[in-house]
Amino acid sequence: NTGVLTVKNNPSDGTERAVANGVVMLNIMPKMQSATFGTGATVQTNTAGTNVRIGPGTNFTVMASLAKNTAGTVVEHSLNGVYAKGYYWWKVNFGTVTGWVAESLLSSTPSAPTVIQHPSSVDSCVGGTATFRISATGCWPLTFQWQKNGVNLSEGGRFSGVNTSTLTISNLELGDAGNYRCVVTNAYGSAASFYATLTIGPGMSVSISPPNIPYTRTGLVRYTITYTNATTITLSSSDIILHKTGTATANPWITGTDNVTRYVFMYPLGDGKLSISIPSGTALGCGVCPGAGPSEPVIVDNTPPGPVTVADEGRWTPSLTTLRASWSAAEETGSGLKRYEYAIGTSPTTQDVMNWASADLNQSITVSSLNLSENCTYYFQVRAVDNVDLVGATSSSDGITVAPGISHISEAWNLPNGNAISLRNKSVTAVLDDAFWLEEDDRTSAIKVVCSADVAIGDKVDVAGVLGTSGPQRALLADVVHKVGSGPPIAPVGMTHRSLMVKDFNQLTPGVTGGKETYSLGLLVKCWGKVTYSDSSSPNDRYFYFDDGSNLWHGSGHFGVKVRCGSIDPPSQGIVCVVGILSAEQIAAKVAPVLLVRSPSDISRL
Structure with missing residues (x-):
């Protein structure tokens, strides 16, 4: 460029040249520094007429000329030990004058360390920083060792300067509180500083409340952010981190001016969940203000529930x-x-x-x-x-x-299969497998109900369904059963075997083959007779035949009436009394009467 560039030595030695409209070539050398002494080192002049200069270099003005063996102390300076004009230079306080002296004119004074500035106590907080400093003099080299409560500290992590005159502890924790000192040592002895106390209080903290409402469609949502131990809150809307799921979204904004509370507001849209976080550093105070979040979410819901079946x-x-x-x-x-x-x-x-x-x-x-x-x-x-x-x-x-009700069970016998009926307040006389039997209290008629309802003998029930058949007999194929009460069990009707041979009620309601007696299928009956045959070969389908002298024959190869026992052991001989439901089943080519027993007590050996 045009103009004059002046290049000077620093410090200047008066030999600079001006270059106009040209190029200057500079040879930059690394700064050389000696480590022979250090801050606080006790030294003395070793030559009469030792010059003390205003700066580090022979080109600097001489401030004083000292006698041999004049004692001094090296003072702190960033250029101590710097190489200039053929010598290394140190800034030394000789009491009457302080200035720069060539290293070759100095020698160490044999003296033990002396602490001349002790560390000061520090009050800080969790997350903050504590710094302790000392100054010491003595024959160089001096070594420094910081201690906490008398125990040596180690360099690294949050502790730096453990072996220097300045100790720094960063990101303070409550456990760092205690008493700190520095022990200074050289070849002639050691000296310990006074203890300085580190007191640590709670640092800044921040919390986010749950949303003021747990769910919303588009209504206003508010979060409360609370700061502790903050001197200034710097949180802004742009700091808010919004966490979103689904299609939920919002544009949060902040209100509040004090040093404790900020409010975050938003109007959500869409469907999903929204929550917030705030980063660290949103407030000023002792230490670094931590972040917070994610908060509890607010559910944003603009979709109605699905249908049901x-x-x-x-x-x-x-x-x-x-x-x-x-x-x-x-x-x-x-x-x-x-x-x-x-x-x-x-x-x-x-x-x-x-x-x-x-x-x-x-x-x-x-x-x-x-x-x-x-x-x-x-x-x-x-x-x-x-x-x-x-x-x-x-x-x-x-x-x-x-379903339309009928007052008496017998009314069903005139109705065709498929007709829906209701029977109300009828008594349960038996419960077997997936069926139960209802009977009129006057014991004139009864019906099998095909249904696995939770009923018991003696219950009074209402039942609705359609008429149909179960095997060769009429039955009610039940749809709904309501228990409406209970009463004493209905007593069985005593009948001879020949009385079990019931005739057809009509074409819709058949009886048994060759039957001549009044239709009574489904009734709870009691009969007597002598066992003529017994079969226990099938554990769940045991049966026997017995005869009261009626000599009924149905083509099965056995005289008498068949009694189905299920898993109950049948009698093998003798005269018995049997209580059971009068039913019918196909035996060979005939429809024959059958008794269904309910429990072992239904069979009495006489």
């Missing part, structure tokens, strides 16, 4: 007052389910029987005190509501119909 108690019900239904769980991936709601109507979309009501989180409901009509079909409607009050789609059951 509703099931009635059955296809037919005997009840004129009560309906039951159950349903599957609704899928809800957002704020969670708050409740299910249900209604009842005479169509899948109306609520003319019962308006919407809460089922809480139950997945089944029993509704009583209704006024239902026979031959009318009723539909349960169910919907889910989530915690932000989004309502899912309504699902309907297939419907349940109140």
Whole structure:
């Protein structure tokens, strides 16, 4: 460039040259420094007329000329030991003058260390920094060893300068509190500084509260951020780290001006979860302010729950007052389910029987005190509501119909198979396998009910279903059974074997082959006779025949009436009394009467 470039030595020796409009070549040499002495070293002049200069170099002005053996102490300076003008230079305090002296004119003074500046106590905090300094004099070299509570410290990690005159402890922890000193040693002895106490208080901390609401659609969400031991909070909106899942999003902003609290606000959108974090360094105080988070999330939910599948108690019900239904769980991936709601109507979309009501989180409901009509079909409607009050789609059951009731079991014998009926307040006389038997209290008629309901002998039940057959006899294929009470068990009707030969009630309700007696299949009866044959070969299908002198023959090869015992041991001989359900089964080419015993006590040996 144009102009004049002046290159000077530093310190200047007066030999510089000016170069105009040209190029100057500089030979930069590394700074050479001696380590013969150090700060605090005790020295003395070894030559009469030792010059003390204002700077390190023979080109600097002489401040004083000292006699031989003048004692001094090397003082701290970054250029101590620097090489200039053919010599190494040291800055020395001789008491009356302080200046630079060539190393060749100095020699060590044999003296033990002396601490001339002791460390000061430090009050700091967790995460902060503590620094201890001493100054010492003595014959060089001096060695330094810092101690905590009298125990030597080691260099490294959070401790630096352990073997120098300045100890620094960074990122303080509570366990660093204690008493610190430095022991200075040379060839002539040692000296220890006074102890300085390090006191550590709690540093800055920061916490993020849970959101003011756990879930929302688009409502305002607030987080509270609380600082402890901060002198100035520097947190800004741009510092907020927003954690997102799904399609949830927001633009947070901050309010607050004191040195304790900031509030983070946001209006969420989408579906998913939002939480926040803040980085370290968002406040000023002792130490470094740590970060915080992620916070507890707020659930953002703008999708309603899914539909459910509703099931009635059955296809037919005997009840004129009560309906039951159950349903599957609704899928809800957002704020969670708050409740299910249900209604009842005479169509899948109306609520003319019962308006919407809460089922809480139950997945089944029993509704009583209704006024239902026979031959009318009723539909349960169910919907889910989530915690932000989004309502899912309504699902309907297939419907349940109140089957028309008949007052007496015998009325069923005039009805064709497939007809739906209700029997109400009838007594259970037997429970075997997947069926039970109902009988009128006057013991005039009974019916087999094909159903694995949880009933017991003596129970009073309401049952609804369709008429059908079970083997060669009429039965009610039950759909819904309600236990409505209990009473004393019905006593059996005593009958001769020939009385078991019941005739057809009509074409719809057949009896046994060759039957002439009044139709009584299904009744609980009591008979007597002599065992004519017994078979226990099948553990779960044991039976025997017995005869009361009627000499009944059904083509099985055995005289008498067959008694099915199930797993009960049958008698092999003798006269017995048997209580059982009068049933019928195909034996050879005939439909024959059979007794079904319920328990071992139904067989008495006489």
